Amino acid sequence: MLTLNTSDLTPVQLQNYLQYAIAPRPICFASTIDAAGNINLSPFSFFNLFSTNPPVCIFSPARRVRDNTTKHTLENVLVVKECVINIVDYAMVQQTSLASTEYGKGVNEFEKAGFTMLPSQLVKPPRVAEAPVQLECIVTQVIPLGDKNGAGNLVLAEIKLIHIKEEILDSEGKIDQAKIDLVARLGGDWYCRVTPENLFKVAKPLTTLGIGVDALPASVRNSTVLTGNDLGMLGNIENLPTPEEIDAMQGNSKVKEILDATIGDAHNRERELHELAHQFLAVGNVEDALKVVLLELTQ
Structure with a gap:
């Protein structure tokens, strides 16, 4: 620099x-x-x-x-x-x-x-x-x-x-x-x-307190796939999803496809789930993105 x-x-x-x-x-x-x-x-x-x-x-x-x-x-x-x-x-x-x-x-x-x-x-x-x-x-x-x-x-x-x-x-x-x-x-x-x-919009955390990037698991914070903007969006969510909500994401067809294709391959599973979360974030689906990145920790 x-x-x-x-x-x-x-x-x-x-x-x-x-x-x-x-x-x-x-x-x-x-x-x-x-x-x-x-x-x-x-x-x-x-x-x-x-x-x-x-x-x-x-x-x-x-x-x-x-x-x-x-x-x-x-x-x-x-x-x-x-x-x-x-x-x-x-x-x-x-x-x-x-x-x-x-x-x-x-x-x-x-x-x-x-x-x-x-x-x-x-x-x-x-x-x-x-x-x-x-x-x-x-x-x-x-x-x-x-x-x-x-x-x-x-x-x-x-x-x-x-x-x-x-x-x-x-x-x-x-x-x-x-x-x-x-x-x-x-x-x-x-x-x-x-x-x-x-033009693009960024939600202002005016009425709620985001969980913060520091509340995300280390594997998410240090992801090689998720960007700083991605982490900012995840950290701006008000509450972490419940274990039941996270588990329910396994019913998502894209998630199921990744889980089935990466049995016994933890490294690629994490990367592909993070890539899916990145896609969700690109269209503003922050809640499902957070569930996806937390899902790989429960497998």
Whole structure:
């Protein structure tokens, strides 16, 4: 494993390693305004949601690594403490990238990138009409993290109004994760796109306590077939099955086939039962998977 001491790296090297590793990152497409009324629009991937009560997003217009200068967005929010965080979908990504060009002070990136300015209801900066979600925010605090090249400036933006395009909502009025078509930043010039094909769910252990991986037998924990994801799913189950439930799995046709074919061959029996459990887990059948891996211990 490559081990690096951050104090030995240049800001450019640090940026490269960290932005490739800490990814994907959501994109904050921030519209701001200065005291003279000049509008600015710029994307930032040092961004996330940090609180829901109060609802607070934080994004960071870092000092330029190249020459340690600050960005117009930062200068604007220090004077006019308002912004709109526009969420970026795939249909906007090329124009959003264009808006990141370092145009001179006073240049309106809405016009340069071809976006439509939509008046906000509460704050002065306009919204991006094309954005699927627009968050009108009051900037409550700006926290500088340093004064050297690449130093961040945390902009704490409290969300006051949320605007959501109706076409990304489901039948219950909630945002449909498959419809919003989000994009995110990776390292270098790389982006990724959230599509229905690459979405998956992981159950949250909110109301129950999983037995934990440590409660599984050593042969299961050290399996050469079961993956870390498999063990995590097994460890998230609330209770171990009863001996009767485990024994009943012998009636499963696939289990019976394995047991009959591996009489006197404990090694292959364990491997094949673990492979069957892996197949069960792949389709979300955690309870039967656990019974299968525990069954080989009773034979």
